[in-house]
Amino acid sequence: MILQALVDYYETLLANNKVAKQGWCQAKTAFALNLNIDGSLKGILTLKEEEERGKKKILVPSYRNVPQMVARSSGVSANFLCDNSKYMLGVDAEGSGKRVQECFEAAREKHLKILEFSNSPMAMAIKEFFRTWIPEEAIKNDKLQEIWEEITDGSNLIFTMDTNEAQNDEEIRIAWQNFLDQEEESKKGICLVTGKEGEIARIHSTIKGVQGAQSSGAALVSFNAPAFESYEKEQSYNAPVGKYAAFAYTTALNYLLAQKDYKFQFGDTTVVYWAEDGEEIYQDVFEWSIEPPKDNQETIKSIFQNLKKQRAIDLDGIELNVNQRFYILGLAPNAARLSVSFFYENSFGNILKNIQKHYYRMEMVRPSWEEREYLGVRGMLYETVNQNSKDKKPIPNLPGAVLKAILGNTKYPENLYSNSMIRIRAEQGRITWGRASIVKAYLIQNHHLQKGEMFVKLNEETNNTPYVLGRIFAVLESIQEEANPGINTTIRDKYFNSACANPASVFPILIKLKNSHIRKIERQTEWKKKYFEKSLTELTGKIIEFPKSLTLEEQGQFILGYYHQVQKRYEKREEE
Secondary structure, rough: HHHOOOOOOOOHHOOOOOOOOOOOEEEOOOOEEOOOOOOOOOEEEOOEEEEEEEEEEEOOEEEEEEEEEOOOOOOOOOOOOOOOOHHHHOOOOOOOOOHHHHHHHHHHHHHHHOOOOOOOHHHHHHHHHHHOHHHHHHHHHHHHHHHHHHHHHOOOOOEEOOOHHHOHHHHHHHHHHHHHHHHHOOOEEOOOOOOEEEEEEEOOOOOOOOOOOOOOEEEEEOOHHHHEEEEOOHHHHHHOEHHHHHHHHHHHHHHHHOOOOEEEEEEEEEEEEEEEOOOOOHHHHOOOOOOOOOOHHHHHHHHHHHOOOOOOOEOOOEEEEOOOOEEEEEEEEEHHHHHEEEOOOOOOOHHHHHHHHHHHHHHOOOOOOOOEEEEHHHHHHHHHOOOOOOOOEEEEHHHHHHHHHHHHOOOOHHHHEEEEHHHHHOOOOOOOOHHHHHHHHHHHHHOOOOOHHHOOOOOOOOOHHHHHHHHHHHOOOOOOOHOOOOOOOOOOHHHHHHHHOHHHHHHHHHHHHHHHHHHHHHHHHHHHHHHHHHHHHHHHHOOOOOOOOOOOOHHHHHHHHHHHHHHHHHHHHHOO
Protein backbone atom coordinates (compact mmCIF):
# COMPACT_ATOMS: atom_id res chain seq x y z
CA MET A 1 0.00 0.00 0.00
CA ILE A 2 2.82 2.42 0.90
CA LEU A 3 4.80 1.73 -2.26
CA GLN A 4 1.68 1.91 -4.40
CA ALA A 5 0.73 5.31 -2.98
CA LEU A 6 4.27 6.58 -3.59
CA VAL A 7 4.29 5.28 -7.17
CA ASP A 8 1.01 7.09 -7.84
CA TYR A 9 2.46 10.25 -6.30
CA TYR A 10 5.56 9.94 -8.50
CA GLU A 11 3.37 9.88 -11.60
CA THR A 12 1.59 13.01 -10.39
CA LEU A 13 4.92 14.75 -9.79
CA LEU A 14 6.23 13.66 -13.19
CA ALA A 15 3.17 15.09 -14.92
CA ASN A 16 3.94 18.41 -13.18
CA ASN A 17 7.67 18.26 -14.14
CA LYS A 18 8.76 18.14 -10.50
CA VAL A 19 10.80 14.92 -10.70
CA ALA A 20 13.01 13.15 -13.21
CA LYS A 21 11.87 10.38 -15.51
CA GLN A 22 13.12 6.82 -15.10
CA GLY A 23 16.87 6.53 -15.46
CA TRP A 24 17.44 9.99 -14.00
CA CYS A 25 17.33 11.56 -10.56
CA GLN A 26 17.66 14.82 -8.66
CA ALA A 27 21.02 15.07 -6.87
CA LYS A 28 22.71 17.71 -4.76
CA THR A 29 25.79 19.06 -6.54
CA ALA A 30 28.38 21.38 -5.07
CA PHE A 31 30.96 21.92 -7.82
CA ALA A 32 31.52 21.45 -11.55
CA LEU A 33 34.76 20.31 -13.17
CA ASN A 34 35.08 22.82 -16.01
CA LEU A 35 36.88 21.11 -18.92
CA ASN A 36 38.72 22.35 -21.95
CA ILE A 37 38.06 20.70 -25.34
CA ASP A 38 41.16 18.54 -24.85
CA GLY A 39 39.89 17.19 -21.51
CA SER A 40 42.24 19.25 -19.33
CA LEU A 41 40.87 20.90 -16.20
CA LYS A 42 40.13 24.54 -16.95
CA GLY A 43 38.81 25.35 -13.46
CA ILE A 44 36.33 24.60 -10.72
CA LEU A 45 32.89 26.21 -10.77
CA THR A 46 30.77 26.43 -7.64
CA LEU A 47 27.16 25.33 -7.94
CA LYS A 48 26.19 26.24 -4.41
CA GLU A 49 23.23 28.50 -3.71
CA GLU A 50 22.31 30.77 -0.84
CA GLU A 51 19.78 29.37 1.61
CA GLU A 52 18.31 30.94 4.73
CA ARG A 53 18.92 28.99 7.94
CA GLY A 54 17.25 30.91 10.70
CA LYS A 55 18.69 34.42 10.58
CA LYS A 56 21.74 33.36 8.59
CA LYS A 57 22.33 32.78 4.89
CA ILE A 58 24.59 29.87 4.02
CA LEU A 59 25.80 28.27 0.79
CA VAL A 60 24.36 24.81 0.08
CA PRO A 61 24.63 22.42 -2.90
CA SER A 62 22.04 22.92 -5.63
CA TYR A 63 19.93 20.21 -7.25
CA ARG A 64 20.70 18.93 -10.73
CA ASN A 65 18.87 16.42 -12.94
CA VAL A 66 21.53 13.72 -13.46
CA PRO A 67 21.68 10.06 -14.55
CA GLN A 68 20.26 7.68 -11.96
CA MET A 69 22.79 7.15 -9.19
CA VAL A 70 23.68 3.70 -7.92
CA ALA A 71 22.80 2.29 -4.52
CA ARG A 72 26.13 1.99 -2.71
CA SER A 73 26.97 0.35 0.58
CA SER A 74 30.57 -0.74 1.06
CA GLY A 75 31.59 -1.77 -2.45
CA VAL A 76 33.05 0.23 -5.33
CA SER A 77 30.38 1.31 -7.79
CA ALA A 78 30.62 4.43 -9.94
CA ASN A 79 27.92 6.85 -11.02
CA PHE A 80 27.73 8.41 -14.45
CA LEU A 81 28.45 12.18 -14.78
CA CYS A 82 27.79 12.93 -11.09
CA ASP A 83 29.79 11.62 -8.17
CA ASN A 84 32.13 12.58 -5.33
CA SER A 85 35.85 13.40 -5.62
CA LYS A 86 36.93 9.78 -5.09
CA TYR A 87 35.29 8.72 -8.34
CA MET A 88 35.59 11.91 -10.38
CA LEU A 89 39.13 12.92 -9.40
CA GLY A 90 40.59 9.90 -7.65
CA VAL A 91 41.25 11.86 -4.43
CA ASP A 92 39.78 12.32 -0.97
CA ALA A 93 40.76 14.62 1.88
CA GLU A 94 43.95 12.60 2.49
CA GLY A 95 45.03 12.39 -1.13
CA SER A 96 44.95 9.38 -3.42
CA GLY A 97 45.16 6.01 -1.71
CA LYS A 98 44.65 2.51 -3.10
CA ARG A 99 40.93 2.41 -2.33
CA VAL A 100 40.39 5.86 -3.86
CA GLN A 101 42.26 4.85 -7.01
CA GLU A 102 39.94 1.86 -7.35
CA CYS A 103 36.97 4.24 -7.25
CA PHE A 104 38.50 6.43 -9.97
CA GLU A 105 39.28 3.42 -12.17
CA ALA A 106 35.65 2.27 -11.84
CA ALA A 107 34.47 5.72 -12.94
CA ARG A 108 36.99 5.82 -15.80
CA GLU A 109 35.83 2.43 -17.09
CA LYS A 110 32.14 3.34 -16.85
CA HIS A 111 32.45 6.70 -18.62
CA LEU A 112 34.65 5.35 -21.42
CA LYS A 113 32.24 2.46 -21.97
CA ILE A 114 29.06 4.56 -22.08
CA LEU A 115 30.62 7.32 -24.22
CA GLU A 116 32.56 4.99 -26.53
CA PHE A 117 30.62 5.99 -29.65
CA SER A 118 29.75 9.57 -28.62
CA ASN A 119 31.57 12.31 -30.49
CA SER A 120 30.08 15.57 -29.24
CA PRO A 121 32.64 18.08 -27.93
CA MET A 122 31.44 17.45 -24.37
CA ALA A 123 31.64 13.68 -24.69
CA MET A 124 35.12 13.87 -26.24
CA ALA A 125 36.33 16.19 -23.46
CA ILE A 126 35.07 13.82 -20.73
CA LYS A 127 36.71 10.81 -22.38
CA GLU A 128 40.00 12.68 -22.72
CA PHE A 129 39.77 13.79 -19.10
CA PHE A 130 39.53 10.20 -17.86
CA ARG A 131 42.30 9.05 -20.20
CA THR A 132 44.75 11.73 -19.11
CA TRP A 133 43.89 12.64 -15.51
CA ILE A 134 46.49 11.44 -12.99
CA PRO A 135 45.01 11.28 -9.44
CA GLU A 136 48.46 11.17 -7.79
CA GLU A 137 49.23 14.62 -9.15
CA ALA A 138 45.87 16.13 -8.19
CA ILE A 139 47.12 17.46 -4.86
CA LYS A 140 49.62 19.64 -6.76
CA ASN A 141 46.90 21.13 -8.99
CA ASP A 142 46.54 24.85 -8.20
CA LYS A 143 42.82 24.88 -9.08
CA LEU A 144 42.11 22.08 -6.61
CA GLN A 145 44.36 23.34 -3.83
CA GLU A 146 42.28 26.51 -3.46
CA ILE A 147 39.17 24.54 -2.40
CA TRP A 148 40.69 21.19 -1.42
CA GLU A 149 38.74 20.72 1.80
CA GLU A 150 35.41 21.65 0.20
CA ILE A 151 35.79 19.56 -2.94
CA THR A 152 36.89 16.44 -1.03
CA ASP A 153 34.19 16.56 1.67
CA GLY A 154 31.98 14.01 -0.13
CA SER A 155 29.92 16.49 -2.16
CA ASN A 156 28.87 15.59 -5.70
CA LEU A 157 30.71 16.96 -8.73
CA ILE A 158 29.58 17.20 -12.37
CA PHE A 159 31.30 18.07 -15.69
CA THR A 160 30.85 21.33 -17.59
CA MET A 161 32.32 23.21 -20.50
CA ASP A 162 31.78 26.74 -19.22
CA THR A 163 27.98 27.09 -18.94
CA ASN A 164 27.16 23.81 -20.71
CA GLU A 165 26.61 20.95 -18.26
CA ALA A 166 27.39 17.42 -19.42
CA GLN A 167 24.09 15.85 -18.37
CA ASN A 168 22.25 18.26 -20.69
CA ASP A 169 24.27 17.28 -23.78
CA GLU A 170 21.86 15.55 -26.19
CA GLU A 171 24.37 13.01 -27.51
CA ILE A 172 25.42 12.08 -23.97
CA ARG A 173 21.77 11.65 -22.98
CA ILE A 174 21.27 9.27 -25.91
CA ALA A 175 24.38 7.32 -24.88
CA TRP A 176 23.04 6.99 -21.34
CA GLN A 177 19.66 5.72 -22.59
CA ASN A 178 21.40 3.19 -24.84
CA PHE A 179 23.40 2.00 -21.86
CA LEU A 180 20.24 1.53 -19.81
CA ASP A 181 18.58 -0.41 -22.64
CA GLN A 182 21.58 -2.70 -23.04
CA GLU A 183 22.01 -3.46 -19.34
CA GLU A 184 21.95 -7.11 -18.36
CA GLU A 185 18.38 -8.21 -18.01
CA SER A 186 17.13 -8.86 -14.52
CA LYS A 187 14.91 -11.68 -13.46
CA LYS A 188 11.34 -11.28 -14.56
CA GLY A 189 8.28 -11.66 -12.38
CA ILE A 190 5.05 -10.07 -11.24
CA CYS A 191 5.60 -6.71 -9.56
CA LEU A 192 3.93 -6.61 -6.14
CA VAL A 193 3.15 -2.91 -6.61
CA THR A 194 1.80 -2.64 -10.14
CA GLY A 195 0.70 -6.24 -10.64
CA LYS A 196 2.41 -6.23 -14.03
CA GLU A 197 5.01 -8.66 -15.33
CA GLY A 198 8.43 -7.25 -16.00
CA GLU A 199 12.02 -6.98 -14.83
CA ILE A 200 12.39 -7.11 -11.05
CA ALA A 201 14.75 -4.72 -9.29
CA ARG A 202 17.60 -6.58 -7.57
CA ILE A 203 18.64 -3.54 -5.52
CA HIS A 204 16.48 -0.52 -4.72
CA SER A 205 17.85 3.00 -4.59
CA THR A 206 18.54 4.46 -1.17
CA ILE A 207 16.39 6.99 0.64
CA LYS A 208 18.04 10.19 1.86
CA GLY A 209 16.87 12.79 4.33
CA VAL A 210 15.71 10.67 7.28
CA GLN A 211 17.26 12.07 10.44
CA GLY A 212 19.56 9.60 12.16
CA ALA A 213 20.00 7.40 9.08
CA GLN A 214 23.20 7.21 7.07
CA SER A 215 23.88 10.43 5.18
CA SER A 216 24.58 8.40 2.04
CA GLY A 217 21.08 7.00 2.25
CA ALA A 218 19.26 4.01 3.70
CA ALA A 219 17.15 1.31 2.10
CA LEU A 220 13.43 0.91 2.64
CA VAL A 221 13.39 -2.50 0.91
CA SER A 222 16.53 -4.65 1.09
CA PHE A 223 17.85 -8.12 1.87
CA ASN A 224 21.57 -8.74 2.30
CA ALA A 225 21.96 -11.97 4.26
CA PRO A 226 20.95 -15.60 3.64
CA ALA A 227 18.98 -15.59 6.89
CA PHE A 228 16.43 -13.25 5.29
CA GLU A 229 16.18 -15.12 2.01
CA SER A 230 13.75 -17.85 1.01
CA TYR A 231 13.25 -20.18 -1.95
CA GLU A 232 16.80 -19.30 -3.13
CA LYS A 233 15.70 -15.75 -3.94
CA GLU A 234 18.54 -13.34 -3.27
CA GLN A 235 18.41 -9.68 -2.24
CA SER A 236 15.25 -7.80 -3.24
CA TYR A 237 13.97 -10.70 -5.34
CA ASN A 238 12.46 -11.79 -2.01
CA ALA A 239 9.97 -8.95 -2.36
CA PRO A 240 9.61 -8.62 -6.13
CA VAL A 241 9.18 -5.00 -7.12
CA GLY A 242 9.51 -4.01 -10.76
CA LYS A 243 12.33 -1.70 -11.82
CA TYR A 244 9.85 1.04 -12.70
CA ALA A 245 8.01 0.82 -9.37
CA ALA A 246 11.31 0.73 -7.45
CA PHE A 247 12.51 3.84 -9.24
CA ALA A 248 9.16 5.60 -8.88
CA TYR A 249 8.65 5.06 -5.15
CA THR A 250 12.25 5.94 -4.23
CA THR A 251 12.12 9.09 -6.39
CA ALA A 252 8.83 10.21 -4.85
CA LEU A 253 10.02 9.54 -1.31
CA ASN A 254 13.34 11.31 -1.85
CA TYR A 255 11.41 14.26 -3.28
CA LEU A 256 9.21 14.44 -0.18
CA LEU A 257 12.18 14.21 2.16
CA ALA A 258 13.97 16.98 0.28
CA GLN A 259 11.01 19.35 0.84
CA LYS A 260 11.93 20.96 4.15
CA ASP A 261 8.61 22.75 4.36
CA TYR A 262 6.65 19.52 4.18
CA LYS A 263 8.27 17.22 6.66
CA PHE A 264 8.75 17.36 10.40
CA GLN A 265 10.61 15.49 13.08
CA PHE A 266 8.94 13.76 16.05
CA GLY A 267 11.64 12.25 18.24
CA ASP A 268 13.42 9.70 16.06
CA THR A 269 10.60 9.66 13.50
CA THR A 270 10.69 11.70 10.29
CA VAL A 271 7.18 12.37 8.98
CA VAL A 272 6.28 13.16 5.37
CA TYR A 273 2.80 13.76 3.97
CA TRP A 274 1.19 14.38 0.61
CA ALA A 275 -2.11 14.76 -1.24
CA GLU A 276 -2.97 12.38 -4.04
CA ASP A 277 -3.31 15.19 -6.61
CA GLY A 278 0.01 16.77 -5.60
CA GLU A 279 -1.47 20.14 -4.57
CA GLU A 280 0.76 21.63 -1.87
CA ILE A 281 -2.08 23.60 -0.21
CA TYR A 282 -3.23 20.36 1.45
CA GLN A 283 0.24 19.87 2.90
CA ASP A 284 0.20 23.44 4.21
CA VAL A 285 -3.15 23.01 5.95
CA PHE A 286 -2.15 19.66 7.44
CA GLU A 287 1.06 21.09 8.85
CA TRP A 288 -0.76 24.09 10.32
CA SER A 289 -3.29 21.72 11.88
CA ILE A 290 -0.87 19.29 13.44
CA GLU A 291 1.69 21.92 14.49
CA PRO A 292 -0.19 25.25 14.69
CA PRO A 293 2.25 28.20 14.66
CA LYS A 294 1.59 30.97 17.18
CA ASP A 295 0.83 33.46 14.42
CA ASN A 296 -1.60 31.15 12.60
CA GLN A 297 -3.93 30.02 15.37
CA GLU A 298 -6.88 32.00 14.03
CA THR A 299 -6.57 30.41 10.57
CA ILE A 300 -6.74 26.95 12.11
CA LYS A 301 -9.68 28.00 14.26
CA SER A 302 -11.50 29.23 11.15
CA ILE A 303 -10.84 25.95 9.32
CA PHE A 304 -12.20 23.91 12.23
CA GLN A 305 -15.28 26.12 12.52
CA ASN A 306 -16.04 25.67 8.82
CA LEU A 307 -15.64 21.92 9.20
CA LYS A 308 -18.01 21.86 12.15
CA LYS A 309 -20.63 23.85 10.22
CA GLN A 310 -20.02 21.74 7.10
CA ARG A 311 -18.94 24.78 5.12
CA ALA A 312 -16.39 24.81 2.31
CA ILE A 313 -12.78 25.43 3.31
CA ASP A 314 -11.40 28.28 1.22
CA LEU A 315 -7.80 29.45 1.53
CA ASP A 316 -6.40 32.19 -0.64
CA GLY A 317 -9.15 31.60 -3.17
CA ILE A 318 -8.53 27.84 -3.33
CA GLU A 319 -11.38 25.62 -2.19
CA LEU A 320 -10.12 22.43 -0.60
CA ASN A 321 -11.65 19.12 -1.59
CA VAL A 322 -12.52 17.33 1.66
CA ASN A 323 -12.63 14.03 -0.28
CA GLN A 324 -9.03 14.38 -1.41
CA ARG A 325 -6.96 11.29 -0.46
CA PHE A 326 -4.18 12.21 1.90
CA TYR A 327 -1.23 10.15 3.15
CA ILE A 328 1.06 10.43 6.19
CA LEU A 329 4.20 8.30 6.48
CA GLY A 330 6.54 8.07 9.47
CA LEU A 331 10.08 6.70 8.98
CA ALA A 332 12.72 5.88 11.59
CA PRO A 333 16.40 4.94 11.09
CA ASN A 334 17.48 1.34 11.67
CA ALA A 335 21.18 0.82 10.90
CA ALA A 336 21.52 1.01 7.11
CA ARG A 337 17.78 0.60 6.66
CA LEU A 338 14.57 2.43 7.38
CA SER A 339 11.67 1.19 9.42
CA VAL A 340 8.09 2.33 8.93
CA SER A 341 6.85 3.83 12.20
CA PHE A 342 3.36 4.31 10.84
CA PHE A 343 1.39 4.87 7.65
CA TYR A 344 -2.02 6.49 7.59
CA GLU A 345 -4.39 7.14 4.69
CA ASN A 346 -7.79 8.82 4.73
CA SER A 347 -9.76 11.60 3.09
CA PHE A 348 -8.42 15.03 3.92
CA GLY A 349 -11.74 16.05 5.46
CA ASN A 350 -11.79 13.06 7.83
CA ILE A 351 -8.21 13.72 8.88
CA LEU A 352 -9.03 17.34 9.72
CA LYS A 353 -12.17 16.26 11.61
CA ASN A 354 -10.15 13.82 13.71
CA ILE A 355 -7.55 16.48 14.47
CA GLN A 356 -10.37 18.83 15.45
CA LYS A 357 -11.80 16.21 17.83
CA HIS A 358 -8.37 15.87 19.40
CA TYR A 359 -8.11 19.61 20.01
CA TYR A 360 -11.63 19.60 21.46
CA ARG A 361 -10.53 16.99 24.00
CA MET A 362 -7.37 18.99 24.70
CA GLU A 363 -9.23 22.27 25.30
CA MET A 364 -8.20 23.62 28.69
CA VAL A 365 -8.21 26.90 30.59
CA ARG A 366 -4.74 28.33 30.18
CA PRO A 367 -2.57 30.93 31.92
CA SER A 368 -3.01 34.51 30.79
CA TRP A 369 0.50 34.58 29.34
CA GLU A 370 -0.10 31.55 27.10
CA GLU A 371 -0.70 32.83 23.55
CA ARG A 372 -1.41 29.46 21.98
CA GLU A 373 -4.92 28.11 21.77
CA TYR A 374 -3.83 24.83 20.20
CA LEU A 375 -0.98 22.72 21.54
CA GLY A 376 0.65 20.88 18.64
CA VAL A 377 1.82 17.29 18.74
CA ARG A 378 5.46 18.27 19.24
CA GLY A 379 4.41 20.41 22.22
CA MET A 380 2.50 17.44 23.68
CA LEU A 381 5.52 15.18 23.41
CA TYR A 382 7.72 17.87 24.95
CA GLU A 383 5.54 17.75 28.09
CA THR A 384 6.47 14.09 28.64
CA VAL A 385 10.22 14.62 28.97
CA ASN A 386 12.51 16.14 31.55
CA GLN A 387 12.89 19.68 30.31
CA ASN A 388 16.17 20.11 32.19
CA SER A 389 17.82 17.16 30.49
CA LYS A 390 20.16 17.49 27.51
CA ASP A 391 18.23 14.94 25.47
CA LYS A 392 14.63 16.12 25.27
CA LYS A 393 13.48 13.33 22.98
CA PRO A 394 10.37 11.37 24.00
CA ILE A 395 10.59 7.62 24.40
CA PRO A 396 10.92 5.66 21.13
CA ASN A 397 7.71 4.86 19.24
CA LEU A 398 5.66 7.34 21.29
CA PRO A 399 5.57 10.10 18.62
CA GLY A 400 4.26 7.74 15.96
CA ALA A 401 1.71 6.19 18.31
CA VAL A 402 0.40 9.60 19.39
CA LEU A 403 0.11 10.91 15.84
CA LYS A 404 -1.60 7.72 14.69
CA ALA A 405 -4.13 7.97 17.55
CA ILE A 406 -4.93 11.59 16.67
CA LEU A 407 -5.28 10.93 12.94
CA GLY A 408 -7.47 7.86 13.46
CA ASN A 409 -9.43 9.24 16.43
CA THR A 410 -8.49 6.17 18.46
CA LYS A 411 -7.28 5.71 22.04
CA TYR A 412 -4.11 7.53 23.00
CA PRO A 413 -1.10 5.34 23.86
CA GLU A 414 -0.83 4.54 27.56
CA ASN A 415 2.73 5.86 27.57
CA LEU A 416 1.54 9.36 26.75
CA TYR A 417 -0.47 9.47 29.96
CA SER A 418 1.96 7.55 32.18
CA ASN A 419 4.96 9.63 31.11
CA SER A 420 3.04 12.86 31.70
CA MET A 421 2.14 11.60 35.19
CA ILE A 422 5.76 10.65 35.84
CA ARG A 423 6.88 14.18 34.98
CA ILE A 424 4.21 15.69 37.28
CA ARG A 425 5.37 13.48 40.18
CA ALA A 426 9.05 14.10 39.45
CA GLU A 427 8.42 17.85 39.59
CA GLN A 428 6.31 17.63 42.80
CA GLY A 429 2.98 18.50 41.25
CA ARG A 430 4.08 21.04 38.66
CA ILE A 431 1.10 20.85 36.32
CA THR A 432 1.54 22.82 33.12
CA TRP A 433 -1.23 23.76 30.74
CA GLY A 434 0.04 21.11 28.36
CA ARG A 435 0.13 18.33 30.93
CA ALA A 436 -3.34 19.17 32.22
CA SER A 437 -4.61 19.10 28.62
CA ILE A 438 -3.02 15.69 28.02
CA VAL A 439 -4.55 14.26 31.20
CA LYS A 440 -8.01 15.52 30.26
CA ALA A 441 -7.82 14.31 26.64
CA TYR A 442 -6.59 10.88 27.73
CA LEU A 443 -9.30 10.43 30.36
CA ILE A 444 -12.00 11.45 27.87
CA GLN A 445 -10.81 9.24 25.02
CA ASN A 446 -9.51 6.23 26.93
CA HIS A 447 -11.69 6.17 30.07
CA HIS A 448 -14.84 8.03 29.04
CA LEU A 449 -14.51 10.97 31.40
CA GLN A 450 -17.51 13.27 31.03
CA LYS A 451 -17.05 15.18 27.81
CA GLY A 452 -17.65 18.78 26.88
CA GLU A 453 -16.94 22.04 28.63
CA MET A 454 -17.46 20.46 32.05
CA PHE A 455 -13.73 19.94 32.54
CA VAL A 456 -12.27 22.73 30.42
CA LYS A 457 -12.22 24.96 33.48
CA LEU A 458 -13.24 24.73 37.12
CA ASN A 459 -16.29 22.51 37.55
CA GLU A 460 -17.92 23.60 40.80
CA GLU A 461 -20.93 21.30 40.36
CA THR A 462 -19.29 17.88 40.16
CA ASN A 463 -19.06 15.61 43.22
CA ASN A 464 -16.33 13.48 41.65
CA THR A 465 -14.24 12.56 44.72
CA PRO A 466 -10.72 12.62 43.15
CA TYR A 467 -11.50 15.91 41.40
CA VAL A 468 -12.81 17.47 44.62
CA LEU A 469 -9.75 16.23 46.53
CA GLY A 470 -7.52 18.03 44.01
CA ARG A 471 -9.53 21.21 44.60
CA ILE A 472 -9.21 20.82 48.38
CA PHE A 473 -5.44 20.41 48.06
CA ALA A 474 -5.24 23.63 46.01
CA VAL A 475 -7.27 25.53 48.63
CA LEU A 476 -5.05 24.21 51.43
CA GLU A 477 -2.01 25.40 49.50
CA SER A 478 -3.64 28.82 49.05
CA ILE A 479 -4.21 29.04 52.80
CA GLN A 480 -0.55 28.26 53.47
CA GLU A 481 0.63 30.87 50.96
CA GLU A 482 -1.76 33.47 52.40
CA ALA A 483 -0.46 32.82 55.91
CA ASN A 484 3.18 32.87 54.76
CA PRO A 485 3.59 35.40 51.91
CA GLY A 486 6.62 34.69 49.73
CA ILE A 487 7.07 31.14 51.00
CA ASN A 488 9.47 29.18 48.79
CA THR A 489 8.32 25.66 49.60
CA THR A 490 4.64 24.80 49.90
CA ILE A 491 2.72 21.65 50.78
CA ARG A 492 2.75 20.86 47.07
CA ASP A 493 6.50 20.25 47.15
CA LYS A 494 6.26 17.88 50.11
CA TYR A 495 2.85 16.26 49.99
CA PHE A 496 1.41 16.44 46.45
CA ASN A 497 2.48 12.99 45.27
CA SER A 498 1.36 11.19 48.41
CA ALA A 499 -1.91 13.18 48.61
CA CYS A 500 -2.64 12.28 44.99
CA ALA A 501 -1.97 8.56 45.51
CA ASN A 502 -3.01 7.96 49.15
CA PRO A 503 -5.39 10.71 50.34
CA ALA A 504 -6.46 9.05 53.60
CA SER A 505 -2.92 9.05 54.98
CA VAL A 506 -2.05 12.61 53.99
CA PHE A 507 -5.13 14.86 54.16
CA PRO A 508 -5.55 14.58 57.98
CA ILE A 509 -2.01 15.93 58.30
CA LEU A 510 -2.76 18.76 55.89
CA ILE A 511 -5.95 19.66 57.79
CA LYS A 512 -3.93 20.01 61.01
CA LEU A 513 -1.41 22.23 59.26
CA LYS A 514 -4.30 24.28 57.90
CA ASN A 515 -5.57 25.03 61.38
CA SER A 516 -2.38 26.79 62.38
CA HIS A 517 -2.33 28.71 59.09
CA ILE A 518 -5.98 29.80 59.56
CA ARG A 519 -5.20 31.19 63.02
CA LYS A 520 -2.39 33.25 61.54
CA ILE A 521 -4.69 34.57 58.78
CA GLU A 522 -7.38 35.38 61.37
CA ARG A 523 -4.98 37.72 63.17
CA GLN A 524 -4.37 39.56 59.90
CA THR A 525 -7.64 39.48 57.93
CA GLU A 526 -10.88 38.13 59.39
CA TRP A 527 -12.82 37.99 56.08
CA LYS A 528 -10.14 35.92 54.37
CA LYS A 529 -10.33 33.40 57.20
CA LYS A 530 -14.09 33.11 56.71
CA TYR A 531 -13.67 32.81 52.93
CA PHE A 532 -11.21 29.93 53.18
CA GLU A 533 -13.24 28.10 55.84
CA LYS A 534 -16.40 28.44 53.75
CA SER A 535 -14.59 27.10 50.67
CA LEU A 536 -13.23 24.11 52.57
CA THR A 537 -16.58 23.37 54.17
CA GLU A 538 -18.31 23.34 50.79
CA LEU A 539 -15.67 21.08 49.28
CA THR A 540 -15.37 18.60 52.16
CA GLY A 541 -19.16 18.34 52.16
CA LYS A 542 -18.91 16.79 48.66
CA ILE A 543 -16.98 13.74 49.87
CA ILE A 544 -17.96 11.04 52.35
CA GLU A 545 -14.46 10.03 53.40
CA PHE A 546 -10.87 10.28 52.24
CA PRO A 547 -10.09 7.23 50.05
CA LYS A 548 -7.13 5.06 51.06
CA SER A 549 -5.79 5.11 47.51
CA LEU A 550 -6.57 6.44 44.03
CA THR A 551 -6.15 4.56 40.78
CA LEU A 552 -3.95 6.01 38.06
CA GLU A 553 -7.04 7.34 36.28
CA GLU A 554 -8.40 8.83 39.52
CA GLN A 555 -5.03 10.52 40.08
CA GLY A 556 -5.53 12.22 36.73
CA GLN A 557 -8.89 13.55 37.94
CA PHE A 558 -7.18 14.76 41.12
CA ILE A 559 -4.66 16.63 38.98
CA LEU A 560 -7.43 18.27 36.93
CA GLY A 561 -9.19 19.43 40.09
CA TYR A 562 -5.97 20.88 41.47
CA TYR A 563 -5.07 22.60 38.20
CA HIS A 564 -8.52 24.13 37.71
CA GLN A 565 -8.66 25.44 41.27
CA VAL A 566 -5.20 27.01 40.96
CA GLN A 567 -6.13 28.67 37.65
CA LYS A 568 -9.30 30.04 39.26
CA ARG A 569 -7.18 31.59 42.01
CA TYR A 570 -4.93 33.27 39.45
CA GLU A 571 -7.98 34.62 37.60
CA LYS A 572 -9.22 36.27 40.80
CA ARG A 573 -5.82 37.83 41.44
CA GLU A 574 -5.78 39.31 37.94
CA GLU A 575 -9.30 40.72 38.43
CA GLU A 576 -8.20 42.36 41.66
